[in-house]
Amino acid sequence: MSYDDETDGFGSGAGGAGQTRTRLPEGGTGDVYGGARRPTRNSRSLVTVVGVVVLLIAAIAFANRGDGTDSPRTTDTAKGTAPTAATGIRPVAGKHAGIPSGYARDEQGAQSAAANYAVALGSAEMFDKSKRDQVLESIIAPTSVGRFRRTLDQAYSPDFFKNVGLNQDGSTPEGFTFISRTSPIGTKVTRFADDKASVAVWCTGLIGLAGEGSRNPVTDSWFTISMELAWIDNDWKVVTHTQKDGPAPIGGDTRASSADEIADAVNGYGGFTYAR
Template sequence: MSLGDEPGYGDGSRGDDGRYGGTGQTRTRLPDRPGDVYGGARRGRSSSRSLVTVVGVVVLLIAAIAFANRGGDDSPSSGNGGGSGGDKSRTSPTAASGERPVDSKPGSIPAGFAHSEQGAQSAAANYGVALGSTGMFDSDQRHAIVATVYAPEVADARQSDLDAAYSSEKFLTNIGLDKDGAAPAGQTFVSRVIPVGTKVTSAGPDSATVDLWYTSLFGLSGQGSTNPVSESWYTTTYKLKWISGDWKVTDFSQKDGPVPVGRDQRASTADDMTKAVEEYGGFTYAR
């Protein structure tokens, strides 16, 4: 409240003693008790104002909670994720599309993705998981993964390159595995890709380029491991083509990051890491 709001101040009104409180007069109120700057006579009005203030704050909190819990029905439903423009127009949060995204069985590589941008993103995420799994270190599983993920015209060449890379004794020795890709006794080999997000950078009727941002867990868990499980971050760009009713990879490239700042968390013990890897299975990713 300003001084001009005070009754009898600067408004020419007359008080009970017959005198006017006109312009140029100064009235000072002294507190009747410590902490009450307006005096005891104003306690009732102050209490009323406090009550109104409290009620107002409660109403605002209720409104804020309702807004925070509001669903996405009011937001635009465009394919590029809505947004009011700018960079946000090219991104969209992972959300259910209403379509059955994959047709797979437990332990198999997902297949049968939707012929859409969402289906291409789902294919890229699931293929990234398969290509980063421990199955790539087993000859039979690797061949099955390559045949499922890659387009027929590039599958043979990719299989030859991958066989040479994953069967290299020098490579296997450096990561702590034997010549057959097996972990030492008492240790568990961990190679797992965890997708964080996908982004379509270009798309056509039967083609799509998708960026897959992911974190990777790689190493050996167990007592005496010389290559403990560590975390890395990468972005792989997959070029996909719609072939015979499914998305297939025709080419790819990889780069480091984006890498977040690491938290000051204590690393788990070798036994805890081994137990987690054995008990927590992977996901089938879909949009």
Template sequence: MSPGDGASGGGEGEYGGVGQTRTRLPDRAGDVYGGARRGRSSSRSLVTVVGVVVLLIAAIAFANRGGDSSSDGKSDDKAGAAPTAATGTRPVRSTPGSIPSGYPQNEQGAQSAAANYAVALGSTGMFGANERHAIVNAVYAPAVAAARQSDLDKAYSSEKFLTNIGLNKDGTAPSGENFVSRIIPVGTKITKYSSKNAVVELWYTSLFGLSGENSTNPVSESWYTTTYQLTWINDDWKVTDFTQKDGPVPVGRDQKASTADDMTKAVEEYGGFTYAR
């Protein structure tokens, strides 16, 4: 686990990505798989198509509603499962290769900030001084950034720590090996909220280690929950403190571990995401 960052793993180089989902409608009415079957009558086919369109519109409207109650600065007294449906509000401003910023001043914005900041804090970028400083200044509130940067510099420059995880003294991976440090948020939960402060719990899984034929620290999976304290400052959410604990940890399936070559290719070819509530 990466020291003092509140996250154990992250994206390699880029912290966000943009994906698009495309829905393919049936080529012909009456066959949801787009095959060659025809309906018995054109009127029945027309009714079927209209029915599907109406249901689709209703589903989209239902998915895009919600989130209104969180924008008034109040949170429910009961801690329950938060809806994961899209709110219809643009969650964050970001550019490829940068840490997302400019979150809305509401519960969803705080949760999105916590998830994306954790990805950055758990990335391989934390093992290089220049990139680490940029991450800390982007994630932490100005009042605590300097102190956190000093602590993290000491931790990440520790020769003992770097040796224990299999890295060179300068924080790079040995020749022929690829360093993996990436986290994948699973869910977020608001435990306290006001227009100026928020407490967000982030549950995530972590990939950490070295992929390579001679690696003595192969890439492994871990599960954690980190609680972030956020404050609203300079028109954005920033971290002021955090605590971390293990789990919840699911039961592992009986799956064969991938080869070092397959793991290296996966990390290099599959980019990360911009996470949003």
């Protein structure tokens, strides 16, 4: 969802592509299912494979175990990881108005904040005036709350509600499920200082009405949100926000699900607390 690129609008917009090689049977017969069979794996090879799998599971469990301590600060060992690799920084434990809070005062903390704020600003709660105000009070810098509120009160107008299939007051028509959800794909810091940070969040989003006969079916979109954050009252707060389309991948050939399947998925699968 996007109101106006490069404005204070909010939305519900790469990685390398792998290649798969299929090995055909030798012999040139052209029979995909024929040809010589592979030799049967002996018991020693099977024991080796099982042993490796057990060790891998143990390593993953050890790496993810919690010790009940607070989130650590960024360490030098995390700086050498790949851009999309997990860093090991634990998710924040605090919440304010249902939104994760209490981020570290470092680059990773700023990225975690921006990712979670993108989720909040692209949620269905933003279509309800009272809930929207709670979100803004929770994550926007005090000096910017008034500007954000005025801009969004104008954006969430009866005409806009009508365009996405809602009633003029923003309520959902009977028999339908309204969906607006943003999922961050990745984050990056474009500028950082001790009390300021600029973070870009690459996202995909869902928006629309799920239900029989919907004229506004749920669709997906890809966009990038850029936020200017400031360190205020021991946490990161949003000062400015812009959005632009893409990067968007080529659509796959997955069969579109029914309206009921989409509604059940969104209602049945909860969101995440994002941590960089």
